[in-house]
Amino acid sequence: MILTTPWSLLSRWCAVVLRTASATRTIDILVSTGAASIAVAASLVLAPDWRGAAGAGLALLMVTIAAVDARRFIIPDELSAAALALGFVYAMAEDADAWGQALAWSVLRGAVPALAFLAVRAFYRRLRGREGIGLGDVKLAGVAGVWLDWSIIPVAIEIAAVSALGAYLIQHLCFGRAIGPATRMPFGLFLAPAIWIGWLLETTVLACPSAVAF
Numbered sequence: 001m002i003l004t005t006p007w008s009l010l011s012r013w014c015a016v017v018l019r020t021a022s023a024t025r026t027i028d029i030l031v032s033t034g035a036a037s038i039a040v041a042a043s044l045v046l047a048p049d050w051r052g053a054a055g056a057g058l059a060l061l062m063v064t065i066a067a068v069d070a071r072r073f074i075i076p077d078e079l080s081a082a083a084l085a086l087g088f089v090y091a092m093a094e095d096a097d098a099w100g101q102a103l104a105w106s107v108l109r110g111a112v113p114a115l116a117f118l119a120v121r122a123f124y125r126r127l128r129g130r131e132g133i134g135l136g137d138v139k140l141a142g143v144a145g146v147w148l149d150w151s152i153i154p155v156a157i158e159i160a161a162v163s164a165l166g167a168y169l170i171q172h173l174c175f176g177r178a179i180g181p182a183t184r185m186p187f188g189l190f191l192a193p194a195i196w197i198g199w200l201l202e203t204t205v206l207a208c209p210s211a212v213a214f
């Protein structure tokens with residue numbers, strides 16, 4: 001049995017990033033770097049405490065996942081594992097006095113959307129005879145559950161779904177690209193940023209009573 005250490009996970013994560021960078025065009029690297037810089041800065045400015053630092057880490061991971069999925073149609077397990085680990089630490093730090101309960105709740109929240117995505121994947125495969133949702137998307141849904149509150153999880157998924165639909169409609173209407181049942185869609189490209197957006201909304205707007213008071 002081979003035990004996975006934090007250092008080996010870090011080295012594997014770095015290898016994934018390097019492989020992606022070597023296979024990515026310069027314009028894609030510039031766009032990803034710009035998006036990551038904006039998301040990191042927004043996290044640190046809008047949540048200027050330890051939550052902002054955690055959000056900045058989430059932003060870097062989500063932008064990397066989006067870039068990898070857009071280019072290779074795959075979400076590396078190393079990146080999802082890093083996001084999950086950081087999410088568990090974040091959940092425990094938010095409630096340090098009852099960190100065990102906070103960790104248990106984060107695990108439960110992660111399991112619910114992951115199982116929901118897995119059920120949709122199984123149903124689609126049975127109905128159409130081919131994969132509709134990748135296992136990477138299932139794991140990323142689990143990341144969303146770990147990081148987000150119950151009320152924000154469906155919001156993030158809806159943001160991702162609407163964004164994906166809008167992107168493909170633009171491709172079809174503006175660029176004449178055909179869209180059919182077999183059209184591949186890197187859903188992680190949309191879900192990963194939506195997770196960070198959901199975290200930002202939960203940490204800033206929804207955490208401020210005056211922002212929702214009438």
